[in-house]
Amino acid sequence: MRRKLIAGNWKMNTNINSANELVSSIIEKIEGREPKSELLVCPPFTNLSSVNELIKDKNISLGAQNCEYRDSGAYTGEVSVEMLISVGCKYVIIGHSERRQYYGDTDEIINLKIKQVLKHNLTPIFCIGETIEDRNSGNTFKVLENQIRKAYQDIDKNDLSKIVIAYEPVWAIGTGVSATTEQASEAHTWIRNFLNENYGKESSNIRILYGGSMNEKNSFDLLSCPDIDGGLIGGAALKLESFISILNNAETTYKN
Ligand code: PGA
Numbered sequence: 656m657r658r659k660l661i662a663g664n665w666k667m668n669t670n671i672n673s674a675n676e677l678v679s680s681i682i683e684k685i686e687g688r689e690p691k692s693e694l695l696v697c698p699p700f701t702n703l704s705s706v707n708e709l710i711k712d713k714n715i716s717l718g719a720q721n722c723e724y725r726d727s728g729a730y731t732g733e734v735s736v737e738m739l740i741s742v743g744c745k746y747v748i749i750g751h752s753e754r755r756q757y758y759g760d761t762d763e764i765i766n767l768k769i770k771q772v773l774k775h776n777l778t779p780i781f782c783i784g785e786t787i788e789d790r791n792s793g794n795t796f797k798v799l800e801n802q803i804r805k806a807y808q809d810i811d812k813n814d815l816s817k818i819v820i821a822y823e824p825v826w827a828i829g830t831g832v833s834a835t836t837e838q839a840s841e842a843h844t845w846i847r848n849f850l851n852e853n854y855g856k857e858s859s860n861i862r863i864l865y866g867g868s869m870n871e872k873n874s875f876d877l878l879s880c881p882d883i884d885g886g887l888i889g890g891a892a893l894k895l896e897s898f899i900s901i902l903n904n905a906e907t908t909y910k911n
Contacts, residue, residue: 663892707743718746827867
């Protein structure tokens with residue numbers, strides 16, 4: 656069984672005080688529980704170290720929102736995977752649509768970043784998703800296929816199953832308009848079948864998260880879909896009660 660992953664992508668929100676406060680409140684809420692799902696927070700770079708101190712031994716993992724694909728050197732402003740390891744990161748979000756849209760993260764760069772993360776034994780959360788134009792012109796699956804094929808270029812088959820995929824339709828991110836359960840389920844099943852057909856049996860272990868306006872209301876239905884293995888949550892991850900409700904919904908959707 657694939658363990659669900661409930662991941663908070665805090666984006667460019669929180670400062671050191673509010674980040675510590677938010678994560679301390681999450682810890683309080685889950686105190687004494689052993690969630691079946693894995694809980695992950697991805698604060699901004701500047702708050703990784705302090706959040707890491709707070710979550711040690713607390714059933715919460717730490718992730719970054721981006722990384723540089725080179726090891727080290729004269730790359731002003733960049734953060735290497737080794738640096739992320741030194742502050743306790745286990746995951747790195749790669750290819751988020753905001754990075755693709757605003758910071759020039761092309762499929763080729765995304766491929767290099769995924770390789771770099773895997774080289775250091777961290778887990779990439781690789782984001783894919785279609786725009787509304789893609790969807791309206793019937794190109795959703797073509798776009799997803801292209802994003803996956805290019806990102807997986809020259810990656811060893813054994814490593815592919817270590818990658819977590821986040822399906823995030825661009826039109827659903829930060830808009831309050833989530834994909835319907837049917838739309839999300841259809842895309843996840845398509846991705847699962849595509850992986851099985853093209854990358855072999857090992858890919859059945861790959862976790863596929865849904866992202867895009869997941870919240871306390873829609874998460875139960877979304878997380879009940881057999882091919883949705885968790886969520887990458889933006890806005891609702893900054894609200895304590897919403898984030899905990901999503902975690903609770905993940906817990907109740909496990910089937911025995
Ligand atoms: P959202 O963001 O939940 O605010 O739509 C999700 C994401 O961008 O990962």
